[in-house]
Amino acid sequence: MALPMTKATLEVAAGSATPFADQTSARAKTQTLFPLEVRGLCFDAGGRRLIDNLDLTLSASGTTMIMGPNGAGKSVFFRLIHGLLQPSSGSINWAGKLPSEAVRRKQALVFQKPVLLRRSVAENVDFVLRTIGSQSVEQREQLLDRVGLLSLSKQPARLLSGGEQQRLSLARALALNPEVLLLDEPTASLDPASVMKIEQIVADAVSHGVKVIFITHDLGQARRLASDVVFLHRGKVAEHAPAETFFECPDSEAVRDFLAGRIVL
Ligand SMILES: Nc1ncnc2c1ncn2[C@@H]1O[C@H](COP(=O)(O)OP(=O)(O)OP(=O)(O)O)[C@@H](O)[C@H]1O
Ligand SMILES: [Mg+2]
Secondary structure (H helix, E strand, O other): OOOOOOOHHHHHHHHOOOOOOOOHHHHHHHHOOOOOOEEEEEEEEEOOEEEEEEEEEEEEOOOOEEOOOOOOOHHHHHHHHHHOOOOEEEEEEOOOOOOOOOOOEEEEEOOOOOOOOOOOOHHHHHHHHHHHOOOOHHHHHHHHHOOOOOOOOEEEHHHHHHHHHHHHHHHHHHHHHHHHEEEOOOOOOOOHHHHHHHHHHHHHHHHHOOOEEEOOOOHHHHHHOEEEEEEEEEEEEEEEEEHHHHHHHHHHHHHHHHOOOOOOO
C-alpha cells in the first residue's frame, strides 16, 4: 500500500527529485512583491457583489492555500490580484505596487481550465520561453522533464489528457521563472500519482524562494502544502490562519463546518 503523503515526505521528495537545473532559477528568488496587501476590495458583476470588502495580507514565504465553497469568489480574487480584472473599489498592493504589467510579469497564473496553444507540447513551452527572450531547447527539455511530459514533446497539446494538459500549463508557468505562482485548482482532475508529481514541483519551487498561492478543494492537499490557509466565503475572508491553527482550532463557524464535512453554502 502506498504511504500517505505528508508535508515532510513531499519536501524530501522535492529535494531529491528534479531540482532547478538551470542557472537562473537555481538561485533563491529575491521577492519584490511582498507583502501583498488587499484592503476593502469589492468587485461587482452581473448586478451582484462577488468580492465583498475583502481584507488580506500575505507574506513572501511558503505556500498560501485558498479554500472555500464553489462560487465563493476564489477564481475572481485571483484575477483581481493578478490585474486581469479591475476592482469596483478598494486596493491591491504588491509591496506598494498596483497589479500593473510589470508586476504581472513577475507572476504566473495557472487557470482552473488549462489554456494551451493548438500546437505541439514542445511549441507550447517554446512560445512562453520566447516571451522572456530564451530559445533554449535544453531549458524546454528540463521543464518538460520536471512535469513528466518529455516523452510527449512532439504530441499536439490538444491530444493530451486533462491531467497532462494541466502539467503542461504548469511547465509553461515555470518557464516564466516567476516570483509568484498563482495556481487555481491545478490538480482537480489528476490521479494520485500526478497530484504527487505536481505537489513535488510546487514544494521544489517554494524551497527555491517562489511564493505559491494555491486554490484547492482538497483538504489532504491543503494539509500537505499549506504554510497558511485563507478560507473565502461569500466573497469575504472568513478566516486566515497559520496551517496548524486553521486545521486544529479554527475561529470561524464556516471553517469548523467545512472541516467537519458539513456543507457550507
Ligand atoms: N464576469 C462575471 N460576471 C458575473 N458573475 C461572475 C463573473 N465571474 C464570476 N462570476 C460569479 O462569481 C461567483 C464567484 O466565482 P468564482 O469563479 O470566483 O468562484 P470560485 O470560488 O472560484 O468557485 P469554484 O470553487 O467553483 O471554482 C460565481 O457565482 C460566479 O458565477
Ligand atoms: Mg474557481
